[in-house]
Amino acid sequence: MTPFSSLADLPQRLRQPAVRDLAWVLLSPPLLSHTPWPQRHPLIASAWSRAPDALADWLLHQDQDSSALLAWLAQSSVRRLGLYYERLWQFALRAAPGIELLAANLPIRQGGHTLGELDLLLRDEEGTHHLELAVKLYLGPEHDDGDQARQWLGPGSHDRLDIKLDHLSQHQLPLSARAEARPALAELDVPGINAALWLGGYLFYPWPHTCHPPQGANPQHLTGHWLHRRDWPAFRRDSPPGTWQPLPRQAWLAPARIATEDLWGSERLSQWFDDLLPLSNAQLLARVQPDAHGDWVEAERIFLVDDRWPETDETPSP
Secondary structure: OOOOHHHOOHHHHOOOHHHHHHHHHHHOOOOEOOOOOOEOOOOOOOHHHHOHHHHHHHHHHHHHOOHHHHHHHHOOOOOOHHHHHHHHHHHHHHHOOOOEEEEEEEEEEEOOEEEEEEEEEEEEOOEEEEEEEEEEEEEOOOOOOOOOHHHOEOOOOOOEHHHHHHHHHHHHHHHHHOHHHHHHHHHOOOOOOEEEEEEEEEEEEEOOOOOOOOOOEOOOOEEEEEEEHHHHHHHHHHOOOOEEEEOOHHHOOOOOEEOHHHOOOHHHHHHHHHHOOOOOOOEEEEEEEEOOOOOEEEEEEEEEEOOOOOOOOOOOOO
16 A cells, blocks of 8 residues: 555654654555545655665655755644645655656636645656545544444544545545636646545544444554543553653654653653543543663554543544
């Protein structure tokens, strides 16, 4: 599903947070193996796909000097996780050998009304492609088997895997084939186009119960657990050694890497937990362990949700 499986451990070796996220975006596996529309890695026909070491060298160079990446991210608001994800892809595709990025977030209009945007238009040796990108974090059901996409919810409980797939297949992906898209595509000299998607992210399984992955899940998908706040003390008692620490939203992509001086102690973590409001938004936490370089790296992650979830949580979707 990804041409860069040999580089799977590279994000953990990088030190700059934005570069770690960049590497994670390019290298992490998709959530699903089977989707309603074709799924295509945006770099599958790049020279990097035939020479992964060249991509590794480029990422290591970004880690040594991340100024270009940070300047690119600063050009627009990336407060939403999905927009941040898209900007990271755009940065890489602008640099990828054998890829011509024709447009990003191309609006399609009809009579002054915007029907939607095409996330990416790119040209490579296999043709011209319309790609829709998404990064999602879904929590599996506590009392169902998990086989159905509708049973997987975003941390805010309003986003659902089946709704996202329906929106991609019924609206976003067909948009480039509609008559209303022809003028915008003609301006870019795009006579024919292939539409595909790329869906990254994590699936979180309930604790202490469990469930199946949704039908079509990639066997290599990234995972975590979720639990109600009432179960947090028992979960911590059962956890392997390590230190738990909440992650801010902008750190939800790549596995966490925390310097020793930024590590929370148990007293601070306990105070943070005690200060949570009864209906606080879902919180993402990582258990970190020391590595050979003196930093603390993620060993697992969980979503901590309020005790009435999924009925009341209001966390916005990524």
